[in-house]
Structure formats: C-alpha cells, structure tokens
Amino acid sequence: MSEKRIGSARVKRGMAEMQKGGVIMDVVNAEQARIAEAAGAVAVMALERVPSDIRKAGGVARMANPEIIEEVMNAVSIPVMAKARIGHIAEARILEAMGVDYIDESEVLTPADEEYHLLKSDYVVPFVCGCRDLGEALRRIGEGASMLRTKGEPGTGNIVEAVRHMRKVNSQIAVLSTKSNDELMTFARDIGAPYELVKEIKELGKLPVVNFAAGGVATPADAALMMSLGADGVFVGSGIFKSESPEKFARAIVRATTNYEDYALIAELSKDLGEPMKGIEISHLGESERMQERGW
Amino acid sequence: MSKTIGVLDLQGAVREHLLALKALGVNAVSVRNAEDFDALDGLIIPGGESTAIGRLIREQGLEDRLRAFHKEGKAIFGTCAGLILCSTDESHETDDLRLGFIDMEVERNGFGRQIASFETSLTFAGIDQEVEAVFIRAPYIQSVGPDVNVLATYDDKIVAAEYENVLVTAHHPELTKDYAVLNYFLDKIR
Numbered sequence: 001m002s003e004k005r006i007g008s009a010r011v012k013r014g015m016a017e018m019q020k021g022g023v024i025m026d027v028v029n030a031e032q033a034r035i036a037e038a039a040g041a042v043a044v045m046a047l048e049r050v051p052s053d054i055r056k057a058g059g060v061a062r063m064a065n066p067e068i069i070e071e072v073m074n075a076v077s078i079p080v081m082a083k084a085r086i087g088h089i090a091e092a093r094i095l096e097a098m099g100v101d102y103i104d105e106s107e108v109l110t111p112a113d114e115e116y117h118l119l120k121s122d123y124v125v126p127f128v129c130g131c132r133d134l135g136e137a138l139r140r141i142g143e144g145a146s147m148l149r150t151k152g153e154p155g156t157g158n159i160v161e162a163v164r165h166m167r168k169v170n171s172q173i174a175v176l177s178t179k180s181n182d183e184l185m186t187f188a189r190d191i192g193a194p195y196e197l198v199k200e201i202k203e204l205g206k207l208p209v210v211n212f213a214a215g216g217v218a219t220p221a222d223a224a225l226m227m228s229l230g231a232d233g234v235f236v237g238s239g240i241f242k243s244e245s246p247e248k249f250a251r252a253i254v255r256a257t258t259n260y261e262d263y264a265l266i267a268e269l270s271k272d273l274g275e276p277m278k279g280i281e282i283s284h285l286g287e288s289e290r291m292q293e294r295g296w
Numbered sequence: 297m298s299k300t301i302g303v304l305d306l307q308g309a310v311r312e313h314l315l316a317l318k319a320l321g322v323n324a325v326s327v328r329n330a331e332d333f334d335a336l337d338g339l340i341i342p343g344g345e346s347t348a349i350g351r352l353i354r355e356q357g358l359e360d361r362l363r364a365f366h367k368e369g370k371a372i373f374g375t376c377a378g379l380i381l382c383s384t385d386e387s388h389e390t391d392d393l394r395l396g397f398i399d400m401e402v403e404r405n406g407f408g409r410q411i412a413s414f415e416t417s418l419t420f421a422g423i424d425q426e427v428e429a430v431f432i433r434a435p436y437i438q439s440v441g442p443d444v445n446v447l448a449t450y451d452d453k454i455v456a457a458e459y460e461n462v463l464v465t466a467h468h469p470e471l472t473k474d475y476a477v478l479n480y481f482l483d484k485i486r
Contacts, residue, residue: 006411010430018309019344020310022345043345079410079433099409101433
C-alpha cells in the first residue's frame with residue numbers, strides 16, 4: 001500500500017473546493033444545526049453567539065464553549081467549523097484536537113494577538129481567514145490559510161463592506177494580470193504580499209484557494225449579489241437565525257446561491273420570508289465597533 | 297465526433313471536473329436544468345456535500361430526468377458525494393436522496409472527519425499504473441450487490457466500483473492532474 005499523507009495543501013484546499021456554490025451557516029446549538037443541514041447548508045459554523053449578539057453583548061468574545069461545538073458535531077453529518085481568536089494558538093489547537101473540520105481565524109472574536117496571525121501551515125486542520133484586499137489575502141495564504149472569505153462587517157446585516165472587499169480583491173487581481181514580470185516585486189511590496197504568491201496569481205489569473213463572501217449577508221438577494229461578483233460561496237451569520245422564519249430563510253438562501261442569476265426564481269424565493277434581520281448603517285458604527293480592522 | 301459530457305452544477309467541485317474534461321479535449325458543459333441533459337453523452341456528479349446536492353436535485357426538479365438519463369444507458373460518473381447519491385444505501389434510514397444506480401451500501405465520512413482526510417495512490421483495476429487519489433471526508437463502500445465490479449480498495453475498504461453504465465469513486469480524481477480514471481470513464485462512452 002502506498003504512503004498516506006494527511007494535512008497536505010491539496011487535502012486542506014480540496015476540502016474548501018467541495019464547499020463551492022454552497023452556504024455555510026452560523027449556528028449556536030444542535031437544533032439550529034439540524035435546521036441548517038436540512039435546508040441544504042454545506043457546513044455549519046458552531047458559535048456561542050452569532051455576530052450581531054456578540055456586538056450587543058460587548059466584552060471579550062472568545063472561542064465557543066467546547067460543549068456547544070461538540071453538541072453541534074454530534075447533531076449533523078455535514079462539516080462543522082468553529083472560530084478561534086486571531087493569533088490564539090491554544091484555541092486553535094484545542095479545536096484541532098476536538099476534530100473540528102475547519103477553523104475560522106476570525107476578527108468576529110476579540111483578537112488574542114494584535115501583531116501575529118497563526119502559522120496555519122503548522123496544522124493538520126485547514127483554516128479560513130478574512131481579507132479586505134489582495135495583500136491581506138496573500139498574507140493569510142502565505143501563513144497557510146486554505147480558504148478565504150471577505151471580512152465584510154459582521155453582524156450588521158449590511159452587505160456594503162463585503163461588496164467592497166470582494167470587488168477590491170478581484171480588481172487587484174485584474175491589475176496584477178496586466179503587470180509585466182519586472183513589475184511584480186514592486187507590486188508585492190506595495191500591497192504587502194509575498195512575492196512568490198504574487199507571481200503565482202499572475203500566472204493563474206485567480207486566487208489559488210476558494211474565496212467566499214462573508215460579513216453582512218442578510219437576504220437571498222445579498223447572497224446572489226455576492227455570487228455574481230465572483231464569490232465561490234457564502235457564509236451567512238446572523239441573517240438566518242435572526243430572521244422571522246429561519247427554516248424558510250435558510251432554504252431560500254441556499255437556492256438563491258445556486259441559481260444566482262435566475263432573478264425570477266429569487267423573486268419567488270424572497271416572498272413570505274417575513275422580516276430579515278434589522279441592519280446597521282456602517283457609518284453609525286464607531287471606530288472601535290468595526291470588526292474588519294482587526295488583524296492586518 | 298467529439299463527445300459532450302455534462303457536470304451537474306448545483307454545488308461542489310464543478311469547475312475542477314470541467315477543466316479536467318477540457319484538458320482531455322472533451323466538450324464539457326455545466327448542467328443545472330432538465331433540458332440540459334438532452335445533448336449529453338455522459339454525466340459527472342461531482343464531489344460536494346451529498347445532503348446539499350441531493351436536496352438541490354429535488355428542488356430543481358431534476359430527479360426524474362436523472363433517472364431517465366440512467367435508464368437510457370447513458371454513462372454516469374459519481375465522485376465522493378456523487379458516489380453516495382448513486383448508491384442504494386438501504387442500511388441507513390435517511391430522507392436524503394439516493395438514486396440507487398448501483399446496488400451498494402455506503403458509509404458516509406467513513407474515513408473520519410477532515411483531519412483524517414488524506415492523499416495516496418491506488419491500484420485501480422483496468423488502469424496500468426497507480427492513480428493519484430485525494431480523499432476528503434470521503435465515504436467508502438461497505439458492500440456491493442451481485443455483478444457490481446469492484447475497481448479499487450484502500451485499507452480493505454472498497455473505494456471505487458462500476459455497474460453497467462455507472463462508475464463511482466470515493467476519491468477526487470478532479471483534484472489531481474492524473475486523468476487516468478477520467479479516461480477510464482470516457483472509455484465507457486467511446
């Protein structure tokens with residue numbers, strides 16, 4: 001029998017490839033996890049609180065209680081993700097030891113380290129990280145992230161920041177692809193990205209890992225918008241279980257993500273959903289309330 | 297004449313299959329609606345989440361068309377989630393879609409969670425050299441019915457099989473540049 005390799009880049013990135021075109025839903029208990037799975041979620045994110053409640057609660061937001069994560073892992077057969085604080089090596093190792101399928105090194109939680117992110121290539125478990133631009137995306141890949149997502153502005157139900165981040169990454173990739181080879185080092189310096197990855201992106205014409213939309217997706221139309229801007233899939237945090245009828249809402253978002261250009265269908269799906277979560281205008285957030293500036 | 301192969305485009309690793317088919321000079325198309333099946337010589341059901349893909353097959357109204365396509369004797373290749381969907385899997389009580397194209401019982405996530413996902417190379421019946429194989433939260437086949445052809449095993453577990461016009465693998469050939477298994481599938485059509 002041939003050699004068996006676990007935790008390789010292909011195995012970790014491949015896991016994210018299998019999530020493409022899907023919706024990953026935030027859940028806080030087994031019941032919500034089962035609703036998400038039945039609605040067609042490709043994975044769930046096990047949390048103690050959804051981002052909008054983290055905003056309300058204030059204080060320090062940490063990795064969820066392992067009991068909640070275990071409860072969710074036992075409730076569903078789809079992959080279970082969980083969040084660790086930026087730079088919190090111990091939280092990440094604990095989640096890995098529990099057998100969580102993916103770790104989100106997330107700005108939704110209070111950072112544990114304001115200078116250094118995790119060295120994610122050291123782990124067998126794959127990581128997803130947020131990014132606002134190509135430089136941040138490539139720094140995270142350089143550290144070993146196997147999947148990316150926009151940061152957006154979590155828990156706001158306002159899509160504007162996720163749109164900004166998705167467009168920014170894609171337009172920087174477009175600019176990079178027009179650069180000649182002797183311009184790449186300067187480009188790498190200007191965006192603060194590893195040179196080798198800049199070269200790779202120029203050759204590929206796209207990111208080497210999957211990039212999902214996250215942070216502010218509140219309606220089926222929001223999900224469709226992000227897919228049409230080139231997202232590989234969608235994270236929905238507070239949007240589903242803060243809406244009036246989570247089951248219907250979850251199903252509608254899944255179908256809108258698959259059929260993101262079928263606007264007549266999305267119109268049908270958007271009927272009878274009740275109230276979506278109440279949103280927050282970004283300019284009403286104070287500097288210290290913005291989560292997207294956490295990490296660099 | 298060049299063959300046309302569809303990739304079921306509801307969720308999962310659709311792009312990788314399309315790129316692999318194109319690399320082999322095959323006319324590859326994405327399939328999302330019932331009428332898309334008409335032009336196809338064969339279909340690939342990709343890896344992804346079997347619960348999500350199964351649900352979307354039903355909601356998009358594709359189940360009957362898929363069954364008819366199978367009855368016409370057209371070639372079908374299911375990888376990972378596609379394997380689960382093609383199974384009968386009568387030993388598990390589930391509301392999830394099982395198309396029953398191959399008489400076999402499956403163990404979902406049979407090798408464990410993501411931290412146990414792995415890559416290796418496999419001996420594959422009908423292919424001369426070992427094939428590169430990436431297993432991601434992969435299922436394995438617990439048992440097969442009569443006349444089902446077992447093509448590969450790993451750690452004494454069945455990971456590839458075929459029956460008449462249907463081929464299934466627990467691993468993901470589309471994540472590698474090793475096109476041997478895909479060529480094996482295309483030979484079923486030629």
